[in-house]
Amino acid sequence: MDLENPAAAQTSEEQAGQRLWTAVDRYISERLLPPDPALDAALEASAAAGLPAIAVSPNQGKLLHLLARIHGAHSILELGTLGGFSTIWLARALPPGGRLLTLEVNSKYAEVARANIVRAGLAELVELRTGPALEALPRLAREGLGPFDLIFIDADKQNIPEYFEWALKLSRRGSLIVTDNVVRAGALADPACADPRAEGARRFHELLAAEPRVSATTIQTVGLKGYDGFTLALVGEPS
Numbered sequence: 529m530d531l532e533n534p535a536a537a538q539t540s541e542e543q544a545g546q547r548l549w550t551a552v553d554r555y556i557s558e559r560l561l562p563p564d565p566a567l568d569a570a571l572e573a574s575a576a577a578g579l580p581a582i583a584v585s586p587n588q589g590k591l592l593h594l595l596a597r598i599h600g601a602h603s604i605l606e607l608g609t610l611g612g613f614s615t616i617w618l619a620r621a622l623p624p625g626g627r628l629l630t631l632e633v634n635s636k637y638a639e640v641a642r643a644n645i646v647r648a649g650l651a652e653l654v655e656l657r658t659g660p661a662l663e664a665l666p667r668l669a670r671e672g673l674g675p676f677d678l679i680f681i682d683a684d685k686q687n688i689p690e691y692f693e694w695a696l697k698l699s700r701r702g703s704l705i706v707t708d709n710v711v712r713a714g715a716l717a718d719p720a721c722a723d724p725r726a727e728g729a730r731r732f733h734e735l736l737a738a739e740p741r742v743s744a745t746t747i748q749t750v751g752l753k754g755y756d757g758f759t760l761a762l763v764g765e766p767s
């Protein structure tokens with residue numbers, strides 16, 4: 529799918545590619561993801577409330593969950609809650625006493641997410657704050673919250689570099705910062721694409737290139753959400 533212009537007509541080759549990626553995503557999730565009433569209910573409630581269908585895919589949610597467990601994360605910060613689908617995957621990776629703080633700009637989305645998080649039995653672990661992340665983040669820093677072990681950046685894409693700068697301030701040596709949607713159907717490597725979201729992804733990579741405090745890589749992905757990718761950045765480990 530052309531993430532910069534989803535309405536654009538796809539060529540038959542692109543349609544065949546998307547069908548194959550979707551079929552493989554389904555093949556994997558049918559085998560590796562057991563039935564999960566709380567996650568299914570979260571997606572159903574999100575769709576019923578009219579939220580955009582842009583949550584991470586189930587297989588990507590599992591990846592976030594595994595990253596948090598591999599990392600032994602006790603504290604997680606998420607930017608962009610949407611309906612709470614990735615929030616649930618991440619919060620389930622926390623050990624007893626672990627905490628997840630998630631930020632959502634849209635109060636209607638936040639209301640749906642809150643109900644989904646309660647239904648998943650995670651309300652005790654998760655705090656959801658409503659409002660623009662660029663206002664919430666300085667407040668978190670002033671409150672002395674953090675450093676967070678894992679930070680997942682999945683809010684509006686034009687501000688990714690600003691979010692990453694705040695993520696660094698709220699990190700320690702060894703924190704892991706995961707940033708979603710940075711390849712954008714290849715627009716990342718197309719300087720002619722003036723979409724502010726693609727520009728956000730390119731500015732982010734320029735920032736990473738000049739940032740001695742992180743070691744990072746970006747991995748391209750295909751699947752039911754089309755062609756995109758995510759960045760892993762380890763803090764305090766010069767590349």
Ligand code: DHB
Binds near residue numbers: 584708
């Ligand atoms: C969009 C946002 C996302 O976080 C995502 O994973 C896919 C698409 C969007 O805003 O279009």
Ligand code: MG
Binds near residue numbers: 582583584682708709
């Ligand atoms: Mg995303």
